[in-house]
Amino acid sequence: MWTLLLLTLPTQPAAVRLRVWRNLKALGSEPLRDGAYLLPSAHDGAFTKIAEEVIEHGGTAFIAEMKPRLKAQDDELNALFDRTAQYTQWFESLQTLRADIKAMTEVDARRRYRTAADSLLAIERIDYLPGEARVQANTELASLKRDIDTMFSAGEPNPHQGEIPVRSLAKFQGKRWATRARPWVDRMACAWLISRFVDQSATFVWLTDIAKVPRGAVGYDFDGAQFTHIGSLVSFEVIVHSFGLQEDPKLKRIAAIVHYLDVGGIPVPEAAGLEWVLAGLRDLHGDDETLIAASNGVFDALYATHVQDSSSGTI
Incomplete structure (x- = not known):
């Protein structure tokens, strides 16, 4: 089943005509002829908003269901949407x-x-x-x-499936936290999150071989670590959820940035700037401990910025 949108666009304002055409293109609808646009019926919801805008500005819009009588015709329509x-x-x-x-x-x-x-x-x-x-x-x-x-980044963790266990902060105080050497965005963000929100007495071990985790150390962001990727979540997000920090809107925003920079997904405006800054810090500091001290300041500033934003209602 198909949905057909028949339009007569208003002559003015020109901005409305341009916006409608752009929205139809972005939607992936296919033209049958001038003023006639098609979508599979299961995906036609956006037609309604476009039709309402056209009518509001003096044009006409008609939405109708369409079912071809011949298989060959249906095949033709399917071919329009072959990507x-x-x-x-x-x-x-x-x-x-x-x-x-x-x-x-x-x-x-x-x-x-x-x-x-x-x-x-x-x-x-x-x-x-x-x-x-x-x-x-x-x-x-x-x-x-x-x-x-x-x-x-040898040793980058493969995501595994399962529930994220809830952890007690009291059981993770004064720990040694181990991760792969030469940390990048996710590991940098995890170190900041741990030292600021989980274990303020934390010390860190930078592993050149993930098989040599010191006895008693808490591992993160490598296969077999206590805290690592689960499902679609990166290690930073897993630690946030493990310790019940997921309702903090500022951490949510930082998590979105870290997620995008680590595995891609939905772009976040601040991501490019943070990436450039962290890359510069890694070029400047060959010692991982010094690098983390510097990157912690960046995440502190990012968190403080969103504290201010949240008070104004923009997060």
Whole structure:
């Protein structure tokens, strides 16, 4: 079943006409002819908002269900929504990225990876009839992520499934916390979170070999660690949830930034700036303890900024 939107756009204002066209394109609707746009019925909700705006400005809009009588006609309509060409173009750009990756820094490689992930997500948003091309694209993206992790961050944890156990703060005081050496965003953020919200007497061990965790140390952000990726959550988010800190709106915002910089997903405006600052700190400080002391100040400032924002109602 298909939904058809028939429009007569107002001649003025021109901004409305442009906005409607852009919204239809962003929605992934396909034109049958001038003024006639199509979507699979299961995804037609956005047509209503577009129609309301057109009518409000003096145009006409009519939404109707449509069912082709012939299979061949239905096949024609399905073909309009075949996104194979977009996936193919995306795949070709990914191969170019894969060929260039060895000459990049870690920051550039991960930034380009997120750009590729965002581009794929944009195609998926309008892929209403997904098929094998979408599966292959996601497989290739995951493969690229593994290659980048292997090249720049050996021991990057693989997410595992399961519930996040609730932990008692009282049982995690004065601990040694161990993670992989040369920390990057997730591990930096975890060290700040631990020292500020979990264990203010924490000391840290930077592992060059995750198989050599000191006896009694609490591991985080590596496979087999007590705190590591679970499902879609990165280690920072897991620690937040483990200690019941998830209702703090400022930590939620920081978690969103860390998540995006670590594994991609929904972009966050502050992410690019934080990434540049942390990359600069890592270039400046070869000693991990000194690096964490410096990055803690950045996260302190970020948290303080959102304290101010939350009081004004913008988080």
